[in-house]
Amino acid sequence: MTERVPVWALAGGVIALIAVVLATIAIVGDDTLPERAGPPIEEIAVESTRLEPNQIELTLRNTGPDAVEVAQVFVADAYANFTGADDPIGRLHSETITVDFPWQEGQPYLVSLVTSTGAVIEHEIPVAVETPDNDGDLFALMALLGLYVGVIPVTLGMLLLPAMRRFRPAWIRIIMAVTVGLLAFLAVDAGLEGFEIAGESGGAFGGTELVLLGAGLAFMALTAIDRYLSAKREGEGGASGFRLALMIAIGIGLHNMGEGLAIGSAYAISELALGAALVVGFAIHNTTEGFAIVAPLVRESERPSIWRLAGLGLIAGAPAILGAVIGASVTNAELSAFLLGLGVGAVIQVIVQITPSMRDKSGRALDAMTASGIAAGAIAFYLTSLLVSV
Amino acid sequence: MDELNEEDERALKVSRRKLLAGTLAAAPAMAALHEVVPHQGVHDALGGSQHPDALASGGHGSHTGPAASASSVTHAHLNGLGTAGATFRDGATVDHKANGFNPTEILRDFDMGKTTRLASGRLLREWTLIAADKDIEVAPGVTFPAWTYNGRVPGPTLRCTEGDLLRIRFVNGSEHPHTVHFHGLHPSAMDGVPGAGAGIIDPGKSTTYEFDAEPFGLHLYHCHVSPLAEHIARGMYGTFIVDPKEGRPDADEMVMVQNGWNTTFDAEGNQLYAVNAIPFHYVDEPIKVARDELIRIYLVNILEYDPINSFHVHGNFFNYFPTGTSLSPVEFTDTVIQGQAQRGILEMKFPYPGPFMFHAHKTEFADLGWMGFFEVGE
Numbered sequence: 001m002t003e004r005v006p007v008w009a010l011a012g013g014v015i016a017l018i019a020v021v022l023a024t025i026a027i028v029g030d031d032t033l034p035e036r037a038g039p040p041i042e043e044i045a046v047e048s049t050r051l052e053p054n055q056i057e058l059t060l061r062n063t064g065p066d067a068v069e070v071a072q073v074f075v076a077d078a079y080a081n082f083t084g085a086d087d088p089i090g091r092l093h094s095e096t097i098t099v100d101f102p103w104q105e106g107q108p109y110l111v112s113l114v115t116s117t118g119a120v121i122e123h124e125i126p127v128a129v130e131t132p133d134n135d136g137d138l139f140a141l142m143a144l145l146g147l148y149v150g151v152i153p154v155t156l157g158m159l160l161l162p163a164m165r166r167f168r169p170a171w172i173r174i175i176m177a178v179t180v181g182l183l184a185f186l187a188v189d190a191g192l193e194g195f196e197i198a199g200e201s202g203g204a205f206g207g208t209e210l211v212l213l214g215a216g217l218a219f220m221a222l223t224a225i226d227r228y229l230s231a232k233r234e235g236e237g238g239a240s241g242f243r244l245a246l247m248i249a250i251g252i253g254l255h256n257m258g259e260g261l262a263i264g265s266a267y268a269i270s271e272l273a274l275g276a277a278l279v280v281g282f283a284i285h286n287t288t289e290g291f292a293i294v295a296p297l298v299r300e301s302e303r304p305s306i307w308r309l310a311g312l313g314l315i316a317g318a319p320a321i322l323g324a325v326i327g328a329s330v331t332n333a334e335l336s337a338f339l340l341g342l343g344v345g346a347v348i349q350v351i352v353q354i355t356p357s358m359r360d361k362s363g364r365a366l367d368a369m370t371a372s373g374i375a376a377g378a379i380a381f382y383l384t385s386l387l388v389s390v
Numbered sequence: 391m392d393e394l395n396e397e398d399e400r401a402l403k404v405s406r407r408k409l410l411a412g413t414l415a416a417a418p419a420m421a422a423l424h425e426v427v428p429h430q431g432v433h434d435a436l437g438g439s440q441h442p443d444a445l446a447s448g449g450h451g452s453h454t455g456p457a458a459s460a461s462s463v464t465h466a467h468l469n470g471l472g473t474a475g476a477t478f479r480d481g482a483t484v485d486h487k488a489n490g491f492n493p494t495e496i497l498r499d500f501d502m503g504k505t506t507r508l509a510s511g512r513l514l515r516e517w518t519l520i521a522a523d524k525d526i527e528v529a530p531g532v533t534f535p536a537w538t539y540n541g542r543v544p545g546p547t548l549r550c551t552e553g554d555l556l557r558i559r560f561v562n563g564s565e566h567p568h569t570v571h572f573h574g575l576h577p578s579a580m581d582g583v584p585g586a587g588a589g590i591i592d593p594g595k596s597t598t599y600e601f602d603a604e605p606f607g608l609h610l611y612h613c614h615v616s617p618l619a620e621h622i623a624r625g626m627y628g629t630f631i632v633d634p635k636e637g638r639p640d641a642d643e644m645v646m647v648q649n650g651w652n653t654t655f656d657a658e659g660n661q662l663y664a665v666n667a668i669p670f671h672y673v674d675e676p677i678k679v680a681r682d683e684l685i686r687i688y689l690v691n692i693l694e695y696d697p698i699n700s701f702h703v704h705g706n707f708f709n710y711f712p713t714g715t716s717l718s719p720v721e722f723t724d725t726v727i728q729g730q731a732q733r734g735i736l737e738m739k740f741p742y743p744g745p746f747m748f749h750a751h752k753t754e755f756a757d758l759g760w761m762g763f764f765e766v767g768e
Contacts (some may be wrong), residue, residue: 054473071479072533074661079529079670102473112661116531118653120661231709341483 022281040066042115043369046123047094047333050131051299056099058123062089068182069116075101079355082372088116103128132267132328149263150256155313157290158184170369172298174194176358177370179292180351181377183251186289187347189385193214200333210334213335214341215348218254220347227236242304244296244353246348249316251350252289255343257319261336264327284384288377289316397658401653406626476670483674489526491542493666494675497644500631501546508555515550515603516557521564521591521613521626528651529662529669529759537564537613538626543667544647544692545611552606557745561596568621571614573731576601585613592616606634608688608714608733610647623652623660623694625667629733631688632716641686641737642679648691648699648728648750648760659695662759663750669759672748676763681743685723687736688714691728700727701736702751703764708738725751740766 043064050057056075062068067088073080080090103109109125132138162173192213206213229243293312297304323339358365394402433478486492503515519539526543528534539545550556560570567590571582579587580601588597613626629645649667650660662669679685687708689700702725709719710726716734726734749761 069531072529073479074476074758077754079478079759081481082479090610114529114532114653114661116533118534118655118661120654201691352649390640 001297017307020199020276027031027120037115040065040068042068042117042119042121044070044089044113044121046111049123049125050103051103051125051128052101052130054102055103056103056109056125057096058099058111059094059096060085060089061094062091062115064211065091067091067367070095070097070113071112071116073097073099074112074114075103079324084087088367092108094385097384105129106314117294129269130323138328139325142260142267142328144264144265146318146324150260151317153284153286154252154256154290154293154317155310157287157292158313159292161294161297161309162292167298169299172295173358173360173372174369175298175338177294177373178369178380179248179295180354180358180378181374181379182288182292183248183347183351183354184374184379185378185381185385186255187344187351189381190255190340190347193262193343194258194337194344197333198337198342206334207337211341211344214338215345218251218342218345219349221347222250222346224249226353241296241300242308244357245293245304245312247353248296248350249312251343251346252293252316253319254339254346256286256289256317257323258336258340258343260323260325261319261339262323263320263330264324265336267328286317288384296354299357393416401566416653422426441721443758451720460512464523475673476759476761477673478530478670481674483671484527484530484668486668488540489668490524491667493664493668493671494677495540496544496547496666497677499547500549500643500645502549512553512555513551514557516559516589517546517548518559518561519545519570520561521566521568523564523566526625526667528653528667532653532662534651534653534759537568537621539567539570540624543625543627544649544690545626547629547631547645547688549631549633550562550636551738552603552604554603554727556599556601556603558599560591560599561595562593567615568613570599570611570624571609572599572601573609574601574630574632575604579616584616597684600670603632605715608690608711608735610690610692610731612692613694616694619657619694620655623650623657625649627692629688630691631714636687638717639684643686643688644677644692645688646701648689648693648701650693650696650755656696660693661759663693663755664759665762670761672762676745676765678765678767679740681692681766682739682741683766685736685738685740688733688736689726689736690733691730693730696752696755697727698727698752699755699760700725700751701748702726703738704746705742706738706740706746708736710735711735740764742766743768 020293031336043062045063046062048059060070067090069088070085073082076099080099080101082097082099085095085151089095099111100318101109103125105128107128109128111123111125113121113123115121164172167175191211194214195208198207198211226243226247228242229246250374290313293316294309326339327336360367436445472601501517502664503517504515506516520541522538524536524537524538524541525533526536528536528763536543548556548558558572558657560568562568569582569584569589569591570579576599577587580599581587582599584590587599591597609632611628611630613621615621627647627649629647631645646665647667648663651662651666651669652659653661664671689701693699704724707722707724709722710723711717711719712732714721714733719737726736728734743766746764746766747761748764749756
């Protein structure tokens with residue numbers, strides 16, 4: 001061989017070959033393969049439900065392989081007029097139908113969609129309550145809620161910093177262990193919720209794997225950010241404690257976005273009673289998160305400025321506002337599952353980061369003290385989570 | 391609808407006050423009440439009953455003249471945001487032409503058969519029933535793979551007089567085995583069940599059932615192949631009338647077969663209910679009858695998967711002849727309950743003109759399609 005083929009030509013050639021083969025299969029395949037036996041597979045997921053006086057609005061998505069025609073609708077065993085979805089809904093396509101029905105507040109309803117083949121797809125409305133409008137008032141309310149459950153408690157937790165700075169070094173290891181316990185339980189909690197929500201999705205865009213994808217992406221992204229920052233600050237030294245605090249704040253921020261999302265969507269479908277008890281519950285619960293953020297700063301010789309601390313609080317708390325607004329305006333199980341997954345991945349990455357600071361002089365991270373700390377953290381998170389089950 | 395008079399307004403105020411007294415925080419309650427009970431809302435709530443004038447004026451004006459009453463009933467349903475009654479989407483109707491039958495025609499379609507006077511003086515009546523698989527549009531846009539007699543559901547209404555000799559040739563053009571099982575008095579070999587006489591008639595095969603027409607009354611026929619419930623639910627049934635020798639008084643006669651469609655095939659109830667196969671059909675095409683004229687309804691219940699069915703007529707009462715085996719009624723009522731295969735003859739006259747609803751007073755069935763209107767003319 002006198003002249004080597006350039007790499008780009010080789011790769012291009014292979015890609016072109018793949019394209020030709022796939023195109024051939026696509027064209028010829030229909031003729032060579034038998035059609036699927038049996039009736040069409042009709043699957044519809046209801047992505048959102050809006051209730052207005054005398055009207056039920058459903059956003060439908062076809063999550064099955066075949067087109068679905070919604071021919072008739074009955075609600076609580078009575079056929080009802082409706083508009084929308086005039087044509088069959090294609091795979092992964094979405095349509096909104098509006099059903100005329102004099103629903104009564106507080107009652108459960110079963111909406112049955114009858115397809116052109118006579119199949120019935122049922123959608124349950126556990127409790128009928130008028131859906132709040134997506135107007136400025138709602139966004140203002142959600143922003144306030146995010147502030148209450150996100151920014152304020154996290155900042156309150158960070159107020160522990162001056163007291164923690166007076167602790168002896170042995171205690172600091174325990175504090176880090178408590179943080180790990182908190183975060184570990186948080187990851188488990190958020191992961192389970194993500195799986196649960198993913199299970200409610202139609203599955204067209206994947207269900208539980210979206211949680212895992214979100215977790216993986218967040219983990220890799222935070223790892224990359226961390227490596228980038230540490231490489232940049234090589235030689236400057238001394239910033240590792242703050243960097244760790246920042247990573248924790250980002251991780252918790254991603255988690256709080258998922259939490260805000262859950263709150264917002266629960267409010268949107270009227271499953272959430274907003275009240276002082278809930279807000280206070282979240283405040284106590286999320287105060288533990290503020291504690292986790294400032295824990296790495298305890299050993300810093302230089303006191304961080306108040307602005308840096310405020311910045312950390314905002315990074316960790318403000319995403320709750322964003323999450324609440326998103327959650328109240330779009331009900332999408334896949335999105336919720338993915339965002340919860342992001343939080344899980346972020347929190348796991350933070351745990352990986354914190355673990356070295358739990359080490360004693362001999363380099364062991366787990367001893368009686370830290371194990372107790374982790375247990376205490378997990379229990380504290382569990383107990384406070386009982387106050388806020390959404 | 392009528393405006394509220396002073397007495398009504400006073401009564402309403404009293405009830406508002408009572409409501410207020412029961413509320414702890416008066417000020418927010420006032421505001422809430424204002425939203426819950428707006429003035430127009432009260433008018434609608436009190437005027438919600440279906441006044442004939444409201445029905446007649448509820449149309450979109452696209453129809454005029456005699457036909458207007460038919461469409462106005464439908465459109466009134468659409469205008470009420472669900473409060474004016476159950477309806478299919480846009481009040482649409484099925485394609486009767488594609489179905490090959492129209493319940494309006496089935497209603498008064500009595501098949502007397504081909505008659506021959508035998509040497510003995512008896513009358514021989516002959517029919518041919520052909521089993522056929524057929525897709526039927528049972529609700530607008532919803533197709534049901536039905537099994538039929540002669541391509542229609544219910545099958546033809548076979549009518550004879552007691553003492554006639556009946557000969558029913560059955561040809562199975564379906565892809566499934568079937569029979570015809572008649573209710574009535576006949577020899578075992580003519581029972582149309584597996585294991586007796588010709589037994590199961592396989593696809594492409596035929597047989598002839600022959601027996602005497604007795605006893606007089608209102609009967610039915612249906613397929614009796616297993617699984618029995620499915621063979622019935624798929625549409626294999628029809629009405630079998632044996633008139634008494636002396637006949638019945640002249641009347642505007644009609645046949646109503648109460649049925650359902652289990653479109654999901656889960657054998658747990660039905661998704662659609664009807665008389666003569668098509669839900670809401672007699673809402674879309676009300677049954678035209680004359681005031682003070684005797685109406686005779688041959689009412690049969692063949693509904694599968696639900697234990698009972700019922701018939702109720704508005705603004706009227708009827709004489710009820712269970713199974714039609716007696717010439718004197720047993721009850722004067724406006725509602726009758728029937729289990730599966732129960733049937734009876736209803737005789738009534740409408741004293742007032744206008745639209746009068748009839749429906750299952752198992753109202754769930756009514757909202758799922760089993761309702762209709764009589765349009766009583768002068």
